[in-house]
Amino acid sequence: MPSDTNASPNAFAGMSIEHHLTELTILYGVSRALQRTLSQRKALQTILVGVTAGPGLAFNRGFVLLVDDKEKALRGRLAVGPESPEAASVIWNELQSKHRSLGELLDSLEESEIGVDVSVNRIVSQINIPLEYPEHPLIRVMRSHETALARQGVLEPHGLAVDSQTSQLLGAPEFAVAPLFLAHRDLGLLIADNAITRKPIATPHLRLLQIFAQEASAAIENTLLYRELLEQVALHEQANEELRSNQERLLRAERLSTMGKMAALLAHEIRTPLVSIGGFARRLLRSCPPEDPRREEMMIIVSEVARLERLVMEVLGYTKLAKPACAASDVNALIGSVVGTMQDEIGRSRVSIKLDLASDLRAVNLDEAQVRQALMNLVNNALDAMPQGGTLTITTRMDDSYLEIGVHDTGAGILKEHWSRLFTPFFTTKASGTGLGLVIVSQVVDNHQGSLRFESTPGKGTSFYLRFPSGTAGGSSDPPAGGRQGAGGV
Amino acid sequence: MKKILIVEDDPHLSRLYKAELETEGYTITLAEDGRKALEQVAAEMPDLVVMDIRMPEMDGLTAMVEILQKHRKVPVILNTAYSCYMDDFLAWAADGYVIKSSDVEPLKTKIREVLSSREGTPA
Numbered sequence: 300m301p302s303d304t305n306a307s308p309n310a311f312a313g314m315s316i317e318h319h320l321t322e323l324t325i326l327y328g329v330s331r332a333l334q335r336t337l338s339q340r341k342a343l344q345t346i347l348v349g350v351t352a353g354p355g356l357a358f359n360r361g362f363v364l365l366v367d368d369k370e371k372a373l374r375g376r377l378a379v380g381p382e383s384p385e386a387a388s389v390i391w392n393e394l395q396s397k398h399r400s401l402g403e404l405l406d407s408l409e410e411s412e413i414g415v416d417v418s419v420n421r422i423v424s425q426i427n428i429p430l431e432y433p434e435h436p437l438i439r440v441m442r443s444h445e446t447a448l449a450r451q452g453v454l455e456p457h458g459l460a461v462d463s464q465t466s467q468l469l470g471a472p473e474f475a476v477a478p479l480f481l482a483h484r485d486l487g488l489l490i491a492d493n494a495i496t497r498k499p500i501a502t503p504h505l506r507l508l509q510i511f512a513q514e515a516s517a518a519i520e521n522t523l524l525y526r527e528l529l530e531q532v533a534l535h536e537q538a539n540e541e542l543r544s545n546q547e548r549l550l551r552a553e554r555l556s557t558m559g560k561m562a563a564l565l566a567h568e569i570r571t572p573l574v575s576i577g578g579f580a581r582r583l584l585r586s587c588p589p590e591d592p593r594r595e596e597m598m599i600i601v602s603e604v605a606r607l608e609r610l611v612m613e614v615l616g617y618t619k620l621a622k623p624a625c626a627a628s629d630v631n632a633l634i635g636s637v638v639g640t641m642q643d644e645i646g647r648s649r650v651s652i653k654l655d656l657a658s659d660l661r662a663v664n665l666d667e668a669q670v671r672q673a674l675m676n677l678v679n680n681a682l683d684a685m686p687q688g689g690t691l692t693i694t695t696r697m698d699d700s701y702l703e704i705g706v707h708d709t710g711a712g713i714l715k716e717h718w719s720r721l722f723t724p725f726f727t728t729k730a731s732g733t734g735l736g737l738v739i740v741s742q743v744v745d746n747h748q749g750s751l752r753f754e755s756t757p758g759k760g761t762s763f764y765l766r767f768p769s770g771t772a773g774g775s776s777d778p779p780a781g782g783r784q785g786a787g788g789v
Numbered sequence: 790m791k792k793i794l795i796v797e798d799d800p801h802l803s804r805l806y807k808a809e810l811e812t813e814g815y816t817i818t819l820a821e822d823g824r825k826a827l828e829q830v831a832a833e834m835p836d837l838v839v840m841d842i843r844m845p846e847m848d849g850l851t852a853m854v855e856i857l858q859k860h861r862k863v864p865v866i867l868n869t870a871y872s873c874y875m876d877d878f879l880a881w882a883a884d885g886y887v888i889k890s891s892d893v894e895p896l897k898t899k900i901r902e903v904l905s906s907r908e909g910t911p912a
Contacts, residue, residue, distance in 0.1 A: 575801035577891020
């Protein structure tokens with residue numbers, strides 16, 4: 300691999316036409332290979348193979364340093380080369396025995412990545428020069444757009460002393476530094492040395508390295524542009540996705556609002572005749588002597604009307620959910636009061652209730668009436684899910700961004716085929732239910748920019764989790780976008 | 790015997806309330822909208838008005854405000870199928886707010902409460 304063209308300082312002038320041809324072939328081969336790739340790693344590997352391969356520039360080692368715009372630093376990215384003369388002879392013998400041409404070598408890069416030279420890459424990964432130090436010799440060479448040769452600790456023709464860290468890291472008596480740049484943009488540096496053979500670097504090779512660096516710059520710029528393009532495309536896709544989901548949310552909200560208005564209208568229309576029917580039935584019942592056989596039938600009218608009136612109330616409760624009127628709330632106290640007001644229902648069931656409330660809850664901005672309604676609906680569902688008895692557990696916990704209320708039952712669980720319709724208005728699995736309970740829960744959570752999630756295991760039970768942005772109570776912090784997700788994708 | 794004016798546009802409901810409240814021993818007169826209620830309050834000077842809100846001609850809230858302005862001593866209980874008016878500041882001026890239900894008991898209780906509190910205050 301080491302080329303003896305390195306030997307003479309003014310070999311360029313005396314080089315044979317054959318040599319020129321070889322160099323041109325190398326350039327052509329590398330530039331063709333570079334044009335084929337948009338992967339930055341492949342491009343860097345191709346560049347470095349071109350710098351170091353026997354049939355190429357035949358430097359012992361090559362290093363690429365690139366400007367990292369995010370980190371605002373010039374950072375070592377990739378290196379190629381053996382770590383010692385022993386390792387070098389093994390590699391070179393192997394290459395020679397395979398009679399690989401540069402073209403073959405570059406093609407093999409296309410198929411698979413070449414092995415990473417651990418030792419040189421450990422060196423290159425340690426190079427990290429902040430751009431805010433413009434006096435650093437390597438940064439100055441990059442900014443100068445002029446190739447430099449470091450010899451005896453001085454970078455010429457710049458006349459800059461090599462910093463001790465760089466000379467220690469590279470450990471070579473001489474090294475060449477070619478800036479990678481385009482008219483408008485400094486990309487980095489291509490560094491090459493003969494650390495193994497310790498051969499001096501000849502001027503013609505320096506010039507070739509410079510030409511090579513220009514070729515490499517264009518390729519690196521391409522990969523950078525391609526990467527930026529991919530990032531832009533990803534951003535656009537994300538924006539499109541958000542638009543789509545917002546549109547769906549809007550549509551859903553509009554549908555619910557229209558349905559809500561219709562439901563409210565109907566509910567009110569139904570309410571007045573119900574009051575007459577039930578009111579007169581109660582009067583008749585009161586005037587009936589105790590032994591009258593018609594009493595039982597009247598009682599059926601009275602109780603059925605009462606049931607209808609409760610359903611109407613629920614529908615009206617749902618349609619009343621407008622913008623929440625929030626105030627700093629103690630959620631644990633709210634849960635206590637919900638359990639208190641539902642003592643009758645809980646008492647009638649064979650369900651035992653357990654509260655597992657975090658003691659360190661801060662006050663959170665909530666519309667207590669709405670959250671109370673949501674919790675009552677969840678508790679009602681939980682009781683209905685456990686006709687044979689069980690345990691209803693209510694939990695609270697809090698972190699910096701949200702407060703979570705969990706309502707857990709040990710009931711039959713929700714059938715998977717019902718998951719997707721759980722939050723659809725008027726969908727119910729109960730013999731008597733409006734199918735609005737969970738819609739109200741979801742609406743309340745949405746109104747608070749919170750999120751709703753459930754987990755259900757058949758035969759084991761169901762848990763609903765309501766998350767509300769914790770923010771600072773009374774503050775106007777921007778709550779995270781809400782969303783509903785089921786354990787299986789609702 | 791206390792006189793109660795029931796303002797209700799639904800004839801079945803006014804019949805129900807009349808029957809129920811007469812059983813309680815009150816004298817009941819009926820008006821079917823807010824405008825008629827104003828005339829009857831002026832003519833009959835009832836001890837209490839039970840007022841529906843959504844009615845033709847004149848709604849219950851407007852009628853109530855006029856009654857309270859002209860006859861400050863006549864208490865008004867709003868009796869409605871709608872809970873949304875509870876947030877209406879006009880409704881705060883009422884002596885009571887009852888949501889219509891087939892169980893007339895809450896209305897009767899509210900009437901008793903208002904009348905007994907009025908008895909305590911000098912005319």
